[in-house]
Amino acid sequence: GRAAAMERWSGRVALVTGASVGIGAAVARALVQHGMKVVGCARSVDKIEKLAAECQSAGYAGTLIPYKCDLSNEEEILSMFSAIKTLHQGVDVCINNAGLARPEPLLSGRTEGWRTMIDVNVMAVSICTREAYQSMKERNIDDGHIININSMNGHSVVPQSVVHFYSATKYAVTALTEGLRQELREAKTHIRATCISPGLVETGFAFKLHDNDPERAAATYESIRCLKAEDMANAVIYVLSAPPHVQIGDIQMRPTEQIS
Secondary structure, eight states, X not given: XXXXXXXXXXXXXXXXXXXXXXXXXXXXXXXXHTTOEEEEEESOOHHHHHHHHHHHHTTOSSEEEXXXXXXXXXXXXXXXXHHHHHHHSOOSEEEEOOOOOOOOOTTTOOHHHHHHHIIIIIIHHHHHHHHHHHHHHHTTOOSOEEEEEOOGGGTOOOSOGGGHHHHHHHHHHHHHHHHHHHHHHHTTOOOEXXXXXXXXXXXXXXXXXXXXXXXXXXXXXXXXXXXXXXXXHHHHHHHHHSOTTOOOOEEEEOOTTOOO
C-alpha cells in the first residue's frame, strides 16, 4: 500500500517552502509522519517550530527542521541550500509550495504587487528547483522529486481581475514544470517533476489576497465546501509514492461544489 511505497523516502531530506501555514504546514507534517527529514522554510519560523514540537510529541518517525528564509531574496535561498548541504547532505525532494496573490488588476495594479508575485511564485520556484537539482546531481541521486504547488488558475483565466496577474504566474508554473520534466529526461535522470493544481483550498490564502476586506476573504471559503490543506498533503504523498517508472505530471483537483 501507500505506506510501503513511501518507505524508500524514509530518512531522506525534503525541502518544503512556505511551511509555516496552510498547504505547506500540512505537507511538512505528512512527510515527517512518513519518516522524512523535512526542512521547512518561511520568513517567520515560530509557527514551524511549534509544528516541529507537535510532530516530535506525536512520535512521528521523521523530523521537522525550521529554517528562516525570505524566498524573494536569492542570497537567502542559496545560503539555505548551502546550510542543508552542510547539515543534511542535500535535498532529495523539493516541494515548491510558497506562493501568494496580491489584488492588483492588469489595468490598475501596482507594480510592486506584480513584482512580489513574480519573485515568489516564479523566480523562487525556479531558483529552488535549480539548486535542488544541483544538490541531487552532485550526490548522484537519480530518484529525486520536484513538486510544484500550482493552481487551477494555472490552467484557466477566471473573470476576476484581482487574480489575473496571479493567474499569469501560475501559467508560468505550468510551463516550468513541463520544461523541467523535459530537461530532467534530456539529462538522462530518473528525477521526477510534478505539479499539483488545486481549486479553492481553505487556508489563509484569501485573507492575504483580500487583506483589507476580511469579510470577502471569509466568504470565499464559506460559499462551498472547500478542499482542505490535508487533501493537498494526501496528493503529495500519492505523487511521491507512485512507483519510480510512473511520473504524475499534474493533479488537477477542485472542491466537488466549485463552479469554475
